Amino acid sequence: MSKTTMLPLAPVAQAAGQMNLPGSKSISNRVLLLAALAQGETRISGLLDSDDTRVMLQALDQLGVRVDRIAQDEVVVHGGSALRPGPEDIHLGNAGTAFRPLTAALALSGGEYRLSGVPRMHERPIGDLVDALRSMGADILYEGNEGYPPLRIGMPDLKSGMPVRVKGSVSSQFLTALLMAAPLHTAATGQPLTVEVEGELISKPYINITLNLMDRFGVKVTREGWQRFVIGADAAYRSPGDLRVEGDASTASYFMALGAIGGGPVVIHGVGGESIQGDITFADVLERMGAKVRREAHALEVSGVRVAQGGTLRAFDEDFNLIPDAAMTAAVLGLFADGPCTLRNIGSWRVKETDRIHAMHTELEKLGATVASGDDWLTVHPLSRDGWKEAEIATYDDHRMAMCFSLASFGPKTVTILDPECVGKTFPGYFPVFQGMVS
Ligand SMILES: O=C(O)C1=C[C@@H](OP(=O)(O)O)[C@@H](O)[C@H](O)C1
């Protein structure tokens, strides 16, 4: 058993200053895989250095892809060689952005692999992606429970001509995985590939990230809305040469929130008006709550009220399906609103790093808040200054639980974050940066 560590955060009243975001997790892991599959060398700067990118880099190493590290946030990927056919036992931690795309790429490329992760990864569904890949001729077996990792991948017998159908209601990462791996299928069959989404597609902005980055690597996808995506028979990834990863917009949400409740101004470098990440629209949510946001191309400045001196944010009742990660930050901000705040259409929270609806409900209640939740929604009632309780917040090995509950230190009581090192999934240096901006 590992020892529980804890980080007590004493009450703070103000936030101001500047910070540089670490690279986007979603972009970093996509770009690493695309660069590995692309002809030529890709110099990637601004790359995120965290648990999720480390497992992707480790996997590429096992697959025989040469990656030279130039600096902590910069690598050169030598792409375009066939991936090592295995057998390889590849461990992918709890990184959805590594597990789902690598499953598709390896299932279509020909080789023997075992893909596994931490115990929680083995509870995160992958059946919709495996069904789609099997319909294309992939050989994939479930080692444990049907529909969940670990997976055993064998040599495919690829079929062409029929559209491949994938369900989009559990995770958009399944569609992302199929799109990114599609050129392996078209190269092997010489035929175009059509991917059709069955039913509702969640988390749509992440598909825009996928299409944008595939385009930068020379593959244009023709699309009809969110239903049909066609990859041409001649699709082939080519290195764009140099590529800079923008800052992580989900990580930016914690610092935007700081500006909104701690007065500000908080200046965030690394994402801005030109971001390709959907979570940048969390800035719009904050504006609706009363914060002031100034957008530059690659920076944001947020100022707002001082909740420790009686300021409040405007309450909201919104659909958060497009920004499920930044939505967690909004949930904690509900504590400082002028009425109950409801987050709707967040069912995907149940199958992420933990059951986030359960975790958020339980931990907000520890602070003294009144909370209600259902299958895919959560309501948080604001806490009056005299209603707060001193609390130890469990983080469930979920980086976002640790990061968004740091905002509760704007209440009048010490909040203790348990196992704070879980932030390593996407931002190992989170707490020193946070503590450097608050007083
Ligand atoms: O494609 C991506 O980079 C991601 C998609 C989202 O997942 P879902 O599509 O499962 O909601 C998001 O929550 C995750 O952090 C990253």
Ligand SMILES: C=C(OP(=O)(O)O)C(=O)O
């Ligand atoms: C859901 C998340 O991660 P993953 O990429 O593992 O799905 C997240 O970072 O909030």
